Amino acid sequence: MRDPGESYPDAGMARGDKQVAKRHAVLLILLAGISLVAGCKKSSESEAPNFFGSPPVVSELSITKEAASFNCPAGEPVDLCTDFCLYMVSTSIHAELDLVKVSAKVTDADGPANLLVILARFFDPPVGSGSGSAIEEISLEMFDVGNNPVGTVTGTFGIYPVITGDAVQGDGVYTRYFYMKTDTPLSQPDDCILSTDTTQHSGTYSQFTTTVTFPATRILNYQYHVEAVDRAGNITPSGNVTLPITKSDVVRSPTQIPCGPPIPGVPGSCSTP
Numbered sequence: 001m002r003d004p005g006e007s008y009p010d011a012g013m014a015r016g017d018k019q020v021a022k023r024h025a026v027l028l029i030l031l032a033g034i035s036l037v038a039g040c041k042k043s044s045e046s047e048a049p050n051f052f053g054s055p056p057v058v059s060e061l062s063i064t065k066e067a068a069s070f071n072c073p074a075g076e077p078v079d080l081c082t083d084f085c086l087y088m089v090s091t092s093i094h095a096e097l098d099l100v101k102v103s104a105k106v107t108d109a110d111g112p113a114n115l116l117v118i119l120a121r122f123f124d125p126p127v128g129s130g131s132g133s134a135i136e137e138i139s140l141e142m143f144d145v146g147n148n149p150v151g152t153v154t155g156t157f158g159i160y161p162v163i164t165g166d167a168v169q170g171d172g173v174y175t176r177y178f179y180m181k182t183d184t185p186l187s188q189p190d191d192c193i194l195s196t197d198t199t200q201h202s203g204t205y206s207q208f209t210t211t212v213t214f215p216a217t218r219i220l221n222y223q224y225h226v227e228a229v230d231r232a233g234n235i236t237p238s239g240n241v242t243l244p245i246t247k248s249d250v251v252r253s254p255t256q257i258p259c260g261p262p263i264p265g266v267p268g269s270c271s272t273p
Contacts (some may be wrong), residue, residue: 053230073190094249161203164177164205178208
């Protein structure tokens with residue numbers, strides 16, 4: 001496995017951060033190569049012993065979701081009091097989206113050093129959803145690093161460490177938490193999620209942005225699973241778990257705040273509240 005102290009792009013932001021395109025491409029190349037090796041193995045299994053060793057073992061699988069809600073101010077209020085005696089305009093952001101939590105214990109007969117990569121995988125849009133979009137298989141790397149960051153993401157107002165939701169470093173349980181966010185070009189959460197997460201958890205979880213059109217029910221059933229890959233090319237998939245993902249909402253709400261009293265000697269000017 002990679003050194004968790006390295007700073008590298010976060011695959012979970014594949015559609016929302018410039019760094020991730022490179023990371024995602026590397027994972028795709030890796031998976032293509034592994035699939036080729038696995039194909040060669042299968043074609044020769046009946047004729048020769050398995051020279052690739054024992055495959056990884058995936059156990060204690062947990063794939064769940066929870067509804068997450070955020071409320072934040074959207075930047076500084078607009079002052080229409082000092083020059084016009086009208087009001088202050090304060091805008092708030094309210095965001096609701098699902099947080100997917102994937103974890104599994106992964107072991108290898110040749111030790112943890114023989115594990116190459118652990119992935120949380122799913123199709124977007126879900127197979128059979130009838131959304132009309134091209135189907136892409138998404139791969140997000142899982143980690144056993146505790147609360148140590150595995151990368152950074154740049155927001156509007158700062159740079160935030162990316163964490164995975166892993167509880168204990170080195171216990172063999174690999175974890176990845178990520179938000180399923182609907183693409184809403186006209187209403188983005190800015191740094192609301194990033195800053196709130198960082199305040200509460202010392203880092204933020206990845207945001208996977210889907211461009212899929214949700215049905216009138218506002219729900220799509222996504223299937224998630226874990227794949228463990230060792231350095232010999234052995235691949236062990238877990239079973240699929242289906243989660244009903246709700247279309248995310250981001251609402252920006254302006255509020256007018258009355259000005260304070262007029263400023264003596266300054267016509268047309270009022271104090272700010």
